[in-house]
Amino acid sequence: MTTTTAPPRARRRPARQALAPYAFLLPFLVPFVLFTLVPVGYAFWQSLHKTERTGGTFGHTHSVFAGFEQYADVVHEPFFGDSVVRVGVFALVQIPVMLLLALVLALLLDSTVARLKRFFRLVYFVPYGIPGVVAAVMWAFLYDPRLSPIVDLLKSAGTQVDLLGSHLILFSIGNVVTWTYTGYNMLILYSALQALPADIGEAARVDGAGGWTTATRIKIPLIRPALVLTGVFSLIGTFQLFTEPQVFRTISTSVTSTYTPNLAAYSLASGDNYSEAAALSVLLAAVTFLLSFAFLRLTSRRQG
Amino acid sequence: MAIGERTSSLIRTSLVRRCMVGAAVVALTTATGCGGGGGGGGKDGGADGSSCKPSSGKVTLQYWSWVPGMQKAVDLWNSGHPDVQVELKTTPAGNAGTYQNMSNALKAGNAPDLGQVEYDSLASFRLKDGLRDIAKCPGVDAAQRKFVDWTWSQVGFGADGRDGIWAVPQDTGPMALFYRKDVFDKLGLKAPTTWDEYAADAVRLKKAGKYITHFSQTDPNWFTGLLWQRKATMFQRDGDSWKVTVDRPESRQVADYWQKLIDRKLVATDLQGFSPALYKSWNDGEVVTWISAAWGYSTIRDNAKSTAGKWAVAPMPQWHPGDQQAGNWGGSTTAVLSGSKHPAEAARFALWLDTDPKALEILNREGGLYPAAKAGLDLPALKQPVDFYGKQRIFDVFAKASADVDNGFTWGPTMTDTYRFISDGTAGAVGGKGTLADVLKQTQSQSVDSLRKQSLDVTG
Numbered sequence: 129m130t131t132t133t134a135p136p137r138a139r140r141r142p143a144r145q146a147l148a149p150y151a152f153l154l155p156f157l158v159p160f161v162l163f164t165l166v167p168v169g170y171a172f173w174q175s176l177h178k179t180e181r182t183g184g185t186f187g188h189t190h191s192v193f194a195g196f197e198q199y200a201d202v203v204h205e206p207f208f209g210d211s212v213v214r215v216g217v218f219a220l221v222q223i224p225v226m227l228l229l230a231l232v233l234a235l236l237l238d239s240t241v242a243r244l245k246r247f248f249r250l251v252y253f254v255p256y257g258i259p260g261v262v263a264a265v266m267w268a269f270l271y272d273p274r275l276s277p278i279v280d281l282l283k284s285a286g287t288q289v290d291l292l293g294s295h296l297i298l299f300s301i302g303n304v305v306t307w308t309y310t311g312y313n314m315l316i317l318y319s320a321l322q323a324l325p326a327d328i329g330e331a332a333r334v335d336g337a338g339g340w341t342t343a344t345r346i347k348i349p350l351i352r353p354a355l356v357l358t359g360v361f362s363l364i365g366t367f368q369l370f371t372e373p374q375v376f377r378t379i380s381t382s383v384t385s386t387y388t389p390n391l392a393a394y395s396l397a398s399g400d401n402y403s404e405a406a407a408l409s410v411l412l413a414a415v416t417f418l419l420s421f422a423f424l425r426l427t428s429r430r431q432g
Numbered sequence: 433m434a435i436g437e438r439t440s441s442l443i444r445t446s447l448v449r450r451c452m453v454g455a456a457v458v459a460l461t462t463a464t465g466c467g468g469g470g471g472g473g474g475k476d477g478g479a480d481g482s483s484c485k486p487s488s489g490k491v492t493l494q495y496w497s498w499v500p501g502m503q504k505a506v507d508l509w510n511s512g513h514p515d516v517q518v519e520l521k522t523t524p525a526g527n528a529g530t531y532q533n534m535s536n537a538l539k540a541g542n543a544p545d546l547g548q549v550e551y552d553s554l555a556s557f558r559l560k561d562g563l564r565d566i567a568k569c570p571g572v573d574a575a576q577r578k579f580v581d582w583t584w585s586q587v588g589f590g591a592d593g594r595d596g597i598w599a600v601p602q603d604t605g606p607m608a609l610f611y612r613k614d615v616f617d618k619l620g621l622k623a624p625t626t627w628d629e630y631a632a633d634a635v636r637l638k639k640a641g642k643y644i645t646h647f648s649q650t651d652p653n654w655f656t657g658l659l660w661q662r663k664a665t666m667f668q669r670d671g672d673s674w675k676v677t678v679d680r681p682e683s684r685q686v687a688d689y690w691q692k693l694i695d696r697k698l699v700a701t702d703l704q705g706f707s708p709a710l711y712k713s714w715n716d717g718e719v720v721t722w723i724s725a726a727w728g729y730s731t732i733r734d735n736a737k738s739t740a741g742k743w744a745v746a747p748m749p750q751w752h753p754g755d756q757q758a759g760n761w762g763g764s765t766t767a768v769l770s771g772s773k774h775p776a777e778a779a780r781f782a783l784w785l786d787t788d789p790k791a792l793e794i795l796n797r798e799g800g801l802y803p804a805a806k807a808g809l810d811l812p813a814l815k816q817p818v819d820f821y822g823k824q825r826i827f828d829v830f831a832k833a834s835a836d837v838d839n840g841f842t843w844g845p846t847m848t849d850t851y852r853f854i855s856d857g858t859a860g861a862v863g864g865k866g867t868l869a870d871v872l873k874q875t876q877s878q879s880v881d882s883l884r885k886q887s888l889d890v891t892g
Contacts, residue, residue: 181887184672186558186845189887201885273702274709290702294863379707381649382863384856398532399849400560401885 168413175199175406198407207386208408214298215388219366222302227358229306230313235343237314238321249318252311260308264375267304272379292380301372309365313358320354321347356426364416370394484569486776493518493778494544496534497766498525501798505791509781516777518546526550526764527848531557538562538769545772546782549599550764551586552653552843555667557767558589558598559845559886564768565596569779572597578787580604582839583804587765589669590842599765600782601804603795605725606833607657607759610732612720613744613822615642623746627689630749634698643719647694648705649862652854654761655686657725660841661748661759662686667844667879673889674844679876685751687868694862701862711735723748725761726802726830733820741819745826747833758833760841763804802830809834849882850875 150157178194181187202208233252237245255263270276271291282289291300324347332342348355370390377383386392389412396405495506495518506520521544523530531553537543538560549557557563566572573593576584583601585592611623616633619640624630634644648654659666664682668675693699700719703710713719714736722728732743748758766782768775785791792808795801803809814827844850857871876892883890 179885179887185669185674185888186555187888188561269708272707272709274712292702294859294865378650379704379709381702381704381859384859385852386856395852398527399846399852399882400535400556401849401882404885 168410171406171413172410174403175410178403194403198403199411201404202408202411205386205392207384207392208389211386211389211392215367215369218298218302218369219363222305223359223362223366225302226306226310226362227313227355229310230317230358231348231355233310233314234317234321235347237318238347239339239343241339249315252314254311255308256312258308260371261375263308264304264372267300267307268376268379271300292376292382294382297376297380297382301369301376304372305366305369309362313362316358317351317354320351324350360419360422360426364419367412367415367419484566484776484779486570487774490514491516491774491777493546493772493774493781494521495519495546495781496521496523496530496544497548498523498530499548499795499799499801501794504798505785505794508790508794509784513781516774516781518781523548526553531848534562534769535560538771541771543769543771545769545774545778547767547769548602548764549767550762551583551601551760552656552847554586554599554765554767555589555843555845556847557769559888562770563598564770564772564775564778565598566600566768566775566779566782567593567597569768569776571783572600572779575600575783575787578806579804580806580809580834580837582760582837582841583763585839586841586843590840599767600779600786601763602766602786603727603763603801604804604834604837605657605727605760605762605802606830606837607661607723607725607748607761608829608833609746609748610722610724610728610743611746612717612739612742614742615640615717615720623744624749625747626753627749627751631689631693631698634693635696637720638696638698642717643700643713644693644698645721645723646700646703646705646710646713646719647690647858647862648703648710649855649858651705652851652858654705654724655854655858656851657759657761658686658690658723659683659759660838661757662751663757663838663840665840665842666850667842669842670891673891674883675891676844676876676879676883678850678879679872683872684869687872691861691868694868706731715739725763726827726833727762727800729818729821729826730800741822743821744824745821745829747829747836756832756836757838758836760837763802765804802827802834844879844883845888846879846882846886850879853878853882 175198176193176195177191178197180190180192182190236242237249242248258266270278273279273290273292276291279289279291290296328346328350329342332346337345368390369388373383373387373391374394377385377387385395389408393405393408393412396402396408493516497520502522503520506518510517523533526548530548534543534547534549534557543562549563554563576593579601583604587599587601588597589595609623613623615637616623619636621633621636624633630644637644656666659682662682662685664677664680664686666676666678666683668677690699694701700713703713703719710719714722714732715738717739722732724731729745733740736743747756750757766786768778768782772778785795786803787805787807789807789811792801792803792805793811793813796803796808796811796813802814803811808814809827809831814831815825816827817823818826853875854871857866857874858868860866861868861871880890880892
């Protein structure tokens with residue numbers, strides 16, 4: 129590589145040509161700015177303000193700058209720690225279970241002995257195609273002590289469980305999430321498996337590795353980036369848990385309005401406390417961002 | 433990098449999907465920005481309220497409501513008033529999203545002229561400058577005598593019009609006791625007239641394998657109806673400051689009473705209001721009474737069809753023998769919103785809608801509304817025996833209840849929060865964590881906090 133002067137053509141491109149890539153980016157950039165950057169920016173701006181009021185019981189409001197006061201309020205709310213711990217526990221239990229299931233299903237589909245691959249791939253994926261609210265409502269019926277055939281069956285077998293009671297409700301929610309997203313994660317892992325060069329598998333077979341050894345020693349280590357990634361995005365999804373608990377509120381007496389951080393933000397906004405809701409949303413976004421960043425670091429190191 | 437590419441494109445879709453709900457929340461918290469950050473108190477419904485002159489020329493009014501059949505009433509008005517046309521937008525129920533939309537529209541400056549607002553939400557809308565004072569609009573002052581007393585007290589914030597009139601009462605929810613007469617008869621029980629009798633009946637029913645009622649966590653406004661009956665006010669306005677009076681001896685009496693029923697497992701605590709499971713237990717005869725509002729007659733009729741003819745209605749049980757107190761659950765008003773350019777016409781329409789016998793008849797027949805106008809209580813439909821209730825003239829009970837509702841009940845300006853605190857606390861209480869008395873104590877301090885966060889002057 130010599131460092132002589134570069135050809136002038138490259139240095140002085142016509143203005144039109146220089147703008148061309150940005151023009152192509154516009155269809156992405158405009159909605160991105162309008163519907164992502166501006167709302168997030170506004171939420172941040174709003175989270176730094178508070179309401180002040182003059183003139184009696186129904187006085188007039190002014191929005192005044194309050195620094196990080198709202199953030200301090202959020203962190204000191206009793207629900208804040210509870211809801212974060214709750215989604216944390218949820219993540220610790222539900223994510224490994226779901227990913228293990230997804231991995232097993234993906235490996236089964238990928239194995240040479242599997243039959244009806246297309247059919248099963250579709251079947252596993254179907255729950256993800258069902259809108260979250262619909263899925264939650266459906267499961268709600270399956271959990272309800274008075275309506276559920278499952279609870280009836282268990283009762284006739286001599287066990288009485290309250291799937292919507294305070295002890296089991298988190299597991300019940302976890303079950304819905306697992307049901308919805310296992311197939312989706314399976315598909316990511318499966319596509320990673322499919323992308324592995326066929327000769328690796330052949331070489332393993334020639335060397336005398338059985339199905340189990342191939343899976344544990346070769347396939348799983350090779351799709352590790354895909355596994356890490358499903359894990360981190362499941363973590364993000366968990367921290368944003370909203371639909372299932374919101375739907376379950378209408379049938380279970382065990383889900384409060386601040387059950388998860390996202391639900392709490394929604395409740396605060398419903399109560400006209402927009403600034404604190406914004407602060408909580410920004411905090412949540414910050415956690416999400418940190419997790420995504422950690423993920424990128426992890427995978428790039430592995431690939432580099 | 434085949435793996436990387438495939439997976440990352442898949443992930444993008446996943447992120448989009450998973451974050452959708454989150455984004456909706458962010459959008460909710462941010463969508464209010466259009467109006468420019470709280471306005472700084474520019475527009476003032478109260479101060480302009482001194483004048484309310486009719487507009488000249490043809491006027492078109494926007495109206496948001498969720499009452500079934502409202503379009504028919506609006507059509508009737510439109511056919512007789514070519515100069516004042518009303519355009520109705522049918523919305524979801526208030527707390528199901530419409531209030532939020534109204535708040536956002538108010539900030540954005542494109543709110544409708546008229547909106548359906550429940551009594552318990554009037555204060556919060558007034559707090560955000562959302563309501564237009566219509567006291568000086570033609571015909572409003574004279575309309576006072578047309579309405580059941582306590583409803584006028586609600587729209588005037590308890591000040592007899594000295595503090596403005598902020599909406600026109602539309603319907604109410606005077607409460608009474610719906611009960612399975614056949615079950616009570618079979619056990620040799622009469623409709624309980626006091627809460628003590630009600631508790632005693634609960635024991636008898638429990639022995640017969642039935643719950644006297646359900647204690648729902650999702651209906652905090654049902655609980656406030658019970659407090660209302662006990663004259664336990666939740667909020668008071670004291671000069672320039674608010675006073676939170678949620679945790680008082682009167683309200684504690686109500687809380688302790690129900691806590692006892694919960695502790696002795698005499699009420700079903702795993703049934704939410706208006707849930708399919710509740711309807712099933714009505715049909716199965718597992719739950720046999722419901723203390724509910726006048727509009728509740730259609731809830732039972734439509735959802736417990738297999739029990740037709742077996743229910744009856746009696747006045748609410750009383751705290752002291754011989755008392756005559758009723759609570760109120762729900763009911764709403766027609767409010768002129770603060771941005772309206774035609775408050776006089778809007779008020780005129782609201783008065784017509786809520787007092788004209790033909791309009792009231794439509795709203796009662798189509799929407800099941802129980803009128804706030806005195807004349808409405810004499811609608812032919814409300815004088816008829818009702819088949820579902822064993823041909824009882826049930827609305828006579830509600831007409832009496834309507835007159836027995838206390839005038840002095842004041843809603844706070846942050847009821848959404850207060851309801852949430854009651855509801856969350858109740859979740860704990862029915863789950864064995866804490867008691868309803870604790871719920872009152874917590875709701876008291878949390879409500880004080882929530883008023884402070886709205887920068888209101890408040891005393892505990």
